[in-house]
Amino acid sequence: MHPKSLLIATIALLMAGPGPAFAAGGHGHGQAHAHDTAAIGRPAAVSAARRTIRVEMHDNHFTPDTLRVKAGETIRFVVTNKGDFLHEFSLGTAAMHAEHQKTMAVMMEHGMLTPTGIDAERMKMDHSAMPGMDHGVGHDHANGVLVEPGKTADFAWTFDKTVDLEFACNVPGHYEAGMVGTVVIGR
Numbered sequence: 001m002h003p004k005s006l007l008i009a010t011i012a013l014l015m016a017g018p019g020p021a022f023a024a025g026g027h028g029h030g031q032a033h034a035h036d037t038a039a040i041g042r043p044a045a046v047s048a049a050r051r052t053i054r055v056e057m058h059d060n061h062f063t064p065d066t067l068r069v070k071a072g073e074t075i076r077f078v079v080t081n082k083g084d085f086l087h088e089f090s091l092g093t094a095a096m097h098a099e100h101q102k103t104m105a106v107m108m109e110h111g112m113l114t115p116t117g118i119d120a121e122r123m124k125m126d127h128s129a130m131p132g133m134d135h136g137v138g139h140d141h142a143n144g145v146l147v148e149p150g151k152t153a154d155f156a157w158t159f160d161k162t163v164d165l166e167f168a169c170n171v172p173g174h175y176e177a178g179m180v181g182t183v184v185i186g187r
């Protein structure tokens with residue numbers, strides 16, 4: 001598998017956990033994804049972006065720590081990990097990040113993620129029995145990337161509306177340590 005597609009597939013898996021609106025009831029495979037992230041926009045093809053924003057990951061902060069976009073704008077994010085540890089760049093509200101952190105903690109417990117990398121073999125396992133992990137790899141709705149030390153990854157996102165949006169790393173402990181920034185959505 002191409003390294004980049006692993007990253008995209010990985011983050012798609014990470015984001016597949018049920019959002020707050022779905023936590024109470026079972027939801028069929030594939031139906032909840034759009035709702036989980038629709039409030040903050042939608043994924044886009046990298047080729048559709050007219051502007052690129054570059055972000056560096058460090059242990060444990062982002063540079064820059066504020067990003068400015070416009071509602072309706074499609075941005076290609078190019079994210080480089082300059083640190084010694086695995087980091088994530090994920091777009092979401094504070095509530096979405098809080099939910100996502102639970103999933104990331106489970107992935108770390110199961111060894112799919114380590115402090116410094118992604119275990120590709122464990123990522124291929126059947127995760128259906130793990131809480132918050134009821135969807136498989138390969139969904140094409142990434143709102144972020146996981147980047148190993150020394151690597152660079154990219155993805156594109158279309159910002160639909162003005163919401164209180166953050167970009168964050170939800171690897172256990174990193175958000176609390178300061179790996180969070182603000183996305184200012186203008187008109």
Ligand SMILES: [Cu+2]
Nearest residue numbers: 087169171174
């Ligand atoms: Cu991090």
